Amino acid sequence: MAFSFFGGIHPKENKWYAEKHPVYPFPEPDILVIPMSQHIGAPCAPLVKKGDPVTMGQKIGDGQGLCVPVHAPVSGKVKAVEMRPHTSGTMMMSVVIENDHLDTLCPDIKSRTLEEAQALTPEELMQIIREAGIVGMGGATFPTHVKLSSGLGKVDTIIVNVSECEPYIVADDRLCQEYPAEVVSGLQIIMKVLGLDSAHIALEDNKPAAAKALKQAMEGKDGIVLDILPSKYPQGAEKQLIYAVTGRQVPSGGLPAAVGCAVFNAGTCKAIHDAVYDGMPLIRRIVTVSGDIVMEPKNLLVAIGTSFNELLEAVGHKENPYKVLSGGPMMGAAQYDLAVPVIKGTNAVTILGQKNKYIVENARCLRCGKCIEVCPMNLMPVLIYKAMYTGDTKDVMAVDLMDCIECGCCAYTCPAGVPLVLGFRAAKQRVRDAQTAAKK
Ligand code: SF4
Ligand code: SF4
Structure with missing residues (x-):
């Protein structure tokens, strides 16, 4: 049964700009900038120095504690290890890679057969997920192996979040339409790690094609329930989604595990599948590049480290943007330097025109409530x-x-x-x- 959380709004969805565009692999650029922090927690220390050769998927940064490694998305040479602008608005230590366009794969990357993957223990799976650098890909970027290990014995309900309630963004919608089997497979790995035989996939009723594709992928897989929720913003926020699916309320300052829940983004599920079966770390992600002044909105499979500038060039825009956001117009962060790179949590680049400029000088509260x-x-x-x-x-x-x-x-x-x-x-x-x- 679906519950409706208190409050919320119905902003203009504007998903039509990009929702019909299939995911298209964006050509890897000549230069990629890989920040040492793309997750919540301690930043990585670089493991390479200027002049070092790197292979695709090679670990180039790692750290201790609440930390996941980062990897080279392409093969080539380290051009610099230096401070570069980051989507958080700060400068961040980054490894700059000059792409040799040979895509020489790191020799450590090995795929597994179905039998090999199924024989892995929960501990081994968590280690693989950590080593692949997997984080919450809906934007939260919390290290996934930590969410799993801290949920052991506490979580009785897994929810895959496909709500994607932010206007313009359709990256998860497209992901579920085009890679539903991988999303479900990743979810089954999560279920195995947490020792649970049931889970929910929750999406809003504005994604019928994704729902159909997921339903097909779920056939014959017992215990997985598809929850279709009425569209309302911010349904994708963890606490609101948990309430909508289970009726449980996460206490103030508490984590979802406090009410027995763990929420994973659909992209995270696919990344887990890729790590376990293909041995592939998280080096690419789907990004919706859209907005009201964009000429050709797109959903692109982008190498981590690709600059926003390159994505803007790829879609074109009709006028000087008023704002370029990492994320959507409701919760996204405005970017002042478009040299910033796509990171693991970048689900969208939203480009808005001048008509969105709405600044009231000395705005005064009307006490309307x-x-x-x-x-x-x-x-x-x-x-x-x-x-x-x-x-x-x-x-x-x-x-x-x-x-x-x-x-x-x-x-x-x-x-x-x-x-x-x-x-x-x-x-x-x-x-x-x-x-x-x-x-x-
Ligand atoms: S931004 Fe904060 S205060 Fe405003 S509606 Fe959302 S949760 Fe409430
Ligand atoms: S009470 Fe004041 S701050 Fe709140 S919506 Fe009304 S005018 Fe805005």
Whole structure:
């Protein structure tokens, strides 16, 4: 039974721009920039230096603790190991690779037969998933092997997230239409690791072709249920999806495992399949390149490290963009330097025209309460905004700022144009900085 979470909105989906375009392999560029941090946790330390030759799939960075390795997406030579712009808006240590276009495969990469793969133990599978550098590919980028190991014995419900509720983005929709067997196979590996014989695949009712393809791929595979949910933003947010599928509410500050759930993106499932059966690390991903001024929207299979500039050139745009976002228009991060590379969590590059410019100078709250009605986390956005101005972290904590999932529903709905979510992001960063400083 599907539940409807509180609040939420129905923004214009604009998926028609790219939804009919099959996934097309984007030619690997001459130069690729591989950031040492593409996941939540400690960044990798580079394992190569300038001048070193590299092969496709070779590990080029790794670290300890909450960390997954990064790999060379092509073969070639290391041109530099230096700080480069990153989609997070910071500079990040990166390995710059000059592509030799020979695609010489790393000798460590070996495929497995069905029998070999099925004989692997849960521990061996988790190690393979770690070594392949797999993270949450819906944008969260949490290391998958850690989610699996921390869920052992706690999780009774697995959910594959194909909600993809952000406007314009259709990468997971296309993935499930074109690679449904791999998605289901990856899910079966997750089920084996967690020792469960049932799981859910949840998608919104605006993806009938993906639902049909998944249904076919699920035939004869017991225990997997397809949940078709009514479209509503932000259905793809972990806590909202868990509620929609199970009716369970993740407590404030808690993780999905607190209510026995673990959520995996469909792309993550395919990456797990590729790692286990093909021995392939996560070096490519599907990216929707779309937007209202794009001439030829596309879904591209892109090598990690390809610059946004190259993707913009590939689709063309009718006017000077107002904004280029990593992700969609609701939760995506605006990019100020288009030399930034595609990383493991980049599901879309959204290019928006000048008509999206909506800035109200000195916007004042009208006290209409609309932001409260739509907040899916049951927060009081207007009160958080007010509390921000005292500059005291205790005040924003008292109105549960840290529970905000930055979905943007409040800002989207606000008739006065108050920049709610922008302010919340900055305030959350100030709280984190204060917490880090207090620990020192
Ligand atoms: S951005 Fe935060 S405060 Fe605004 S609606 Fe989303 S969760 Fe609520
Ligand atoms: S929606 Fe905007 S104007 Fe209305 S209460 Fe919230 S912040 Fe104020």
